[in-house]
Amino acid sequence: xxxxxxxxxxxxxxxxxxxxxxxxxxxxxxxxxxxxxxxxxxxxxxxxxxxxxxxxxxxxxxxxxxxxxxxxxxxxxxxxxxxxxxxxxxxxxxxxxx
Numbered sequence: 001x002x003x004x005x006x007x008x009x010x011x012x013x014x015x016x017x018x019x020x021x022x023x024x025x026x027x028x029x030x031x032x033x034x035x036x037x038x039x040x041x042x043x044x045x046x047x048x049x050x051x052x053x054x055x056x057x058x059x060x061x062x063x064x065x066x067x068x069x070x071x072x073x074x075x076x077x078x079x080x081x082x083x084x085x086x087x088x089x090x091x092x093x094x095x096x097x098x
Contacts, residue, residue: 003034003037003038004024004034006023006024007020007024007026007030007031007034008034008038010023010024011031011034011035011038011040012038012040013050014043014050015043016042016043016044016045017031017032017035017042018045051091
């Protein structure tokens with residue numbers, strides 16, 4: 001049995017069978033079979049969010065600029081580096097309870 005890459009990734013990220021079957025549009029038995037092949041136990045229904053999920057939960061792109069200011073100026077390289085450090089630090093911290 002060949003396991004779909006997206007299903008394997010969700011299993012490794014900690015999604016449970018029901019969540020994966022809903023996301024992938026497959027039967028829960030298909031996900032259970034893939035989980036058995038990978039030797040991973042079924043995850044509990046509640047889990048901590050992944051770093052990418054936390055990033056999207058904090059700011060969902062809408063295509064509009066919320067705080068538009070006509071006097072906007074581009075960020076300096078120092079400001080960009082500081083923002084990058086803050087983002088990486090936020091991604092390293094564990095998520096709080098859901």
